[in-house]
Amino acid sequence: MTQLESISAGPVTQLATDVASGLVGHERLAERLVIALLAGGHVLLEGPPGIAKTRAVKRLAAHLPGSHARIQCTPDLLPSDLTGTQIFRAESGSFDFVPGPVFHSLVLVDEINRAPPKVQSALLEAMAEGQVTSGGITRPLPDPFMVVATQNPIEHEGTFPLPEAQMDRFLLHLALDMPDAEAERGILDLVEAEAIAPPAAPPMPIAIDQIHAARAAAARVHLAPALKDFIVRLVMATRHGGAVAQWVEHPVSPRGTLALAAAVRARAWLQGRDHGLPEDVEALTQDALAHRLIPNWRAISEGYSARSLIADVLREVRPW
Numbered sequence: 001m002t003q004l005e006s007i008s009a010g011p012v013t014q015l016a017t018d019v020a021s022g023l024v025g026h027e028r029l030a031e032r033l034v035i036a037l038l039a040g041g042h043v044l045l046e047g048p049p050g051i052a053k054t055r056a057v058k059r060l061a062a063h064l065p066g067s068h069a070r071i072q073c074t075p076d077l078l079p080s081d082l083t084g085t086q087i088f089r090a091e092s093g094s095f096d097f098v099p100g101p102v103f104h105s106l107v108l109v110d111e112i113n114r115a116p117p118k119v120q121s122a123l124l125e126a127m128a129e130g131q132v133t134s135g136g137i138t139r140p141l142p143d144p145f146m147v148v149a150t151q152n153p154i155e156h157e158g159t160f161p162l163p164e165a166q167m168d169r170f171l172l173h174l175a176l177d178m179p180d181a182e183a184e185r186g187i188l189d190l191v192e193a194e195a196i197a198p199p200a201a202p203p204m205p206i207a208i209d210q211i212h213a214a215r216a217a218a219a220r221v222h223l224a225p226a227l228k229d230f231i232v233r234l235v236m237a238t239r240h241g242g243a244v245a246q247w248v249e250h251p252v253s254p255r256g257t258l259a260l261a262a263a264v265r266a267r268a269w270l271q272g273r274d275h276g277l278p279e280d281v282e283a284l285t286q287d288a289l290a291h292r293l294i295p296n297w298r299a300i301s302e303g304y305s306a307r308s309l310i311a312d313v314l315r316e317v318r319p320w
Helices: 003-008 015-020 027-039 053-063 079-083 117-129 181-196 208-219 225-236 254-270 278-292 297-301 306-316
Strands: 043-046 068-072 084-089 094-099 106-110 131-134 137-140 146-151 172-175 248-250
Touching: 015 027, 015 053, 027 043, 027 053, 027 146, 027 172, 027 208, 027 254, 043 053, 053 106, 053 146, 079 084, 079 117, 079 131, 084 131, 094 137, 117 131, 117 146, 172 278, 208 254, 225 254, 225 278, 254 278, 278 306
Parallel strands: 043 146, 043 172, 068 106, 106 146
Antiparallel strands: 084 094, 131 137
């Protein structure tokens, strides 16, 4: 990493700390959001309501340039509610395209599994291609563009499970749990302090060129051949003949390999290193690979989940 890259991207290195400063017990969540930003990916947050998923994304949005939007998914949502629609202008006698909320730099999609399949498909093009096609015209989305989606694992009535193709488009999938007693007390103190404190001045957004510089620097982080082999062996353990292959209906695709490598580079750069380490791979493997793996009926009947199978892979496959 050159001195110029370090200086120009300096605010980005502090972004995870800034986001986590308004949360309690969510340092991992803040770090993963910034990793996805650096890697140019999207994040799916899964957890019960009330654990600050939306708050974390709003804190990230406050530090980023460009505009931001929040979409509350419901079963009656239409694709045009996301992408935009053609509006007839009587005064001109023509149709004009009115962009939808997906044309923002950071889009929070709350309870994405409540959106019907057509809406999920419309979001898929935006996430995968960075563009939206409407009325036969393809329009580019802002750069940077990032989707953070949430889903509630508790309620299943009126929901539409995300298909495998949609899940695979998320760089990282974070499974969040309820806080422990210490964190719960910290949340109580934080909310009480915010209620009586004067409104804080909004943070200064990071410049777009600083984000681009940070992405370029992170992409140049070196992964040693042995570390790349480690990543590949982790993925191959889910395929035919691998350590957990007997429990797998659909293994991790090559997109998982690329996603894990990109996330490892971003994490290493955030920690001030120009090279990845096995600890980076081990820290990110579950979040980068578990949602790309489908357990078979035998695994489900034995109580295995995708994340527990990836945990087994980490125990079986060692770095060297």
